[in-house]
Amino acid sequence: MEILRLLDRRDKFNKIIDQLKGQSELGEKEKQLDDLLNLVTNAGDNDKISSDQPFSELIKEFNQLMITKDGPHQKIANIIAELAKTESLRQPFVDGNIIPTLVKMLQSSDNNDVIQACRALGNICYENDEARNCVDENDGLQTLLNLMKGINSNNGTDVTKLRTVACGLLLNVTNTHELLQKKALEGGALDILEDYLKNHAEEEGLPYMVLLALDSLAETDFGRQKMVTCGTYKSVLDFMHSSKVNSAQDTTLDLLCSLAENDEIKVKLAESFLCDHLIQTIQSNSDELAESNQQQLLKLSSDLIVLLLTGDKSMEILFETGKGPVYKESVRWLESSCEYLQISGALAIGNFARNDGHCILLEDEGVVTKMLNLLKTQDNKEPNIPLLHAILSALRNLAIPVANKSKLYKAGAIEVLLNFASTPILPVTFKLLGALRMLIDGQEETARVLGRDKEFITRLVEWCGVEEHAGVKGEATRLLAWIIKNGKNAEVIKNIVRADGVQYLVTMATSEHYLMQNEALIALTLIVGSSVLDEAAMALKEAELIEVIGNLLKNQQTLPNIMANTLSLTRALVMAVSHRPPQLAQCTLLACTGMLSNMQSNVREELMCAGIPDLAKQLSTHENEDVRNAAEMLTNVLEEGPSVER
Structure with a gap:
């Protein structure tokens, strides 16, 4: 039945086109256009006209009628608008070159x-750069832009609708098109849209379209700076x-999030x-049973607050030396029953x-304990x-x-963090390794706790070989080195x-990163x-x-500091093996035969x-003093x- 219905519609469409072409009287053509408009306006989503029908002939007919004086221009534009939804x-x-006629x-x-x-133009231009x-x-x-500026002070039902559809056209022409966004900005689009927002905010649908158009123009650094x-x-x-x-809260917040990518606007x-x-909005929408649109409002509001905190100056303004409402509210979110607020x-x-x-103030106020308690809730459950x-x-x-490291250790941070060492989710592992590395920096006891945990060390070495996530691989190897250095x-x-x-x-020593x-x-x-060189030698x-x-x-190209440390490593190696009893030492650095040797x-x-x-002799004349001294030693x-004979 569905196929028959579609075939029937296709037949009707083709018949109307044939009749339209066959008529010479304008009045008769208008009747066919009425039938066509009715056909395309009442089409369902699965019942659209397709481009494999005699479409080019129809466009030619449209072009001919559009240049006819007193022709049915409005009706044709309406039909085009409906068809271009597909x-x-x-x-x-x-x-078919219909755009120049529509522009006129x-x-x-x-x-x-x-x-x-x-x-018509807005629908043709939707996600279509060639049309734009x-x-x-x-x-x-x-x-x-001239049109939009000219109707700013006009009144009337038709003008109200025109302002809205004109904003929609501006959106569809500029959206994701950087060159046209810049042209619109330089052509005065911002002044026009601001005037609309100030003078016509009560018009149904207009503020929404104005905000969407502004959001489009705020996609680039140039737009935001403007x-x-x-x-x-x-x-x-x-x-x-x-x-x-x-009626446009979500759209307003979306726009402010776009604008807040600019540090000046953040401030x-x-x-x-x-x-x-935003805090008031969040507090009134934080009920887990709230409707989905309210939950979306909560998410956008908290996202915007977090975005403002990514700027150094704006963060300081909102922190207010630990007394700011945003800071106080953020701490409360850690104990919220809403997971999205916990994340925020x-x-x-x-x-x-x-x-x-x-950081010191946060620790003093018990924020670390709240964070660890929140982390504990994620253990033994499907991780968020x-x-x-x-x-x-x-x-x-x-x-x-430094002042926080021992406090975090005493608060049980290591034990809580190690509960997540088995996670298969590499982005989480990356953050876990970074936290552990900071905790052991300069902390001998903490480093030894990690180093003595054989299960963790085995896992850590596995992460050193992870190829799927360069960040995990790098952090794991650095943590390995830091455990040795600090332990x-x-x-x-x-x-x-x-x-x-x-x-x-050894591979890490060849890294392109100096640190x-x-x-x-x-x-x-x-x-x-160390005393375990014999075991490490092979x-x-x-x-x-x-x-x-x-x-x-x-x-x-090796940096002087790296050069000096390489020379020191070599010297340490020579001195270490010099003190090994020849009869006990394994030939594991040369080791080809597997026999005991010197x-x-x-x-x-x-x-x-x-x-x-x-x-070493060449480097003893190096221009850098540290390199010279290390080479001489x-x-x-x-x-x-x-x-040894050469």
Whole structure:
């Protein structure tokens, strides 16, 4: 039955076109147009006209009628507007050259003609850059702006509708089209839209379309900056403050979120009444049983507050040295029954915790305990990924100040965090590793707690080899190095060696990031100077440590500090093996035969083969004092032992 109905509609459509072409009298043509308008207006979503029908012939007929004096222009534009609701029919109208005629129609003295022309052009231009470009090539954008400006002070039902559809056309012409957005902004679009918002906010549907058009123009940095210069954000705030905003609250908040991407606007919004208004909105919509539209309002309001906190100056304004309403409200959100508010609270705290003073105050006021308690609620249940991500980010920031580290440890942060070490969700793992790394910085006891947890170390080494997430791989390797550096403990190093972590530290020494190189070299120096070198030796050999050392010393791009630390690592290695009893040491750095041999001789032989002694002598004249001193010290140590024939 459905197929028969569609075929019937197609037959009717084709018949109307044939009759339209066959008529010479304008009056008869209008009758056919009435039938066509009725057909396309009453079509359901699954009952649309398709472009495989004789569409090009119809467009030719439209073009002919549109240039006819006193022709049915309005009716044709109405039909085009209805047909162009179907995506596949928009491009044929562009190809059929109907756009120039519709653009001219925007200058008609009949408002109803202009309304239908706006509708037709707006629908053709929807998500269609070719149509938008064609409008621009025919001076359509400026014609539209002139029209909108001209009807600003006019009254009447038809003018009210015209203002709304004109805003809709501006939206569809400029949306996602950066060049046309810029042209509209330079052509005075902001002044026009602001006037509409101030003078006609009571008109049904108009504020909504104005806000959408402004949001489109605020997509780019240029647009947002223009709105700073023109003070457009003030008009939006004034509208929000009025009683007329109720029907467009979501759209207003969406626009303010777009504007708040600009740091200057962040500050202006933070200084305004906005956050008090948002807090009130949230408090009145935080009931979990609230309707979905109210929940959306809550989300947009809390999102906007968090966005304002991403700016340094706006964050300080809203923090008010720990006395600001936004700060107080954010802390309350941590204990809300609404998960979205919990997420917003954690994100807000993470943003407040961007300097040591704030972090210390937050810890003193018990925020850390609230965060840990919230994190505990996520254990042994289906994890809320955004919430975990937000809490772990905040805890990482809170753990940065030296004064907070031991307090977080005593509050049980390590135990709570380790409960999430088994998570398979890598973005959460990334934040977890960052928080742990900050907690052990300079904290020997905390580092040893992690290093002695063999299950965690095994997991950590696995993360060092994760290829799917570069951030996790980097953080895991850095944490491995930091555990060694801060733990300074043979048992900890042994656990890392036995978990096959050494290879990742050697690879880390070749990183393109200076900090990671340095951290790896320090960790490796502690390993070779420890009592577990014999156990680590084979891993160092297999990771080609000496080859890595040679490459770093040969590379003229190696930074002086890295060069000096590489020389110090080499010296520590030579000195360490020099004290191993020859009869007990395994040949694990040269190790080809698996037989017991003299480790000292083997190390010296490898160093000689890699040209390290010669490199050390060359570097003893380096322009950097630290490099010179380290090179001289290595040379002296090498010369103390027995020479190896070359």
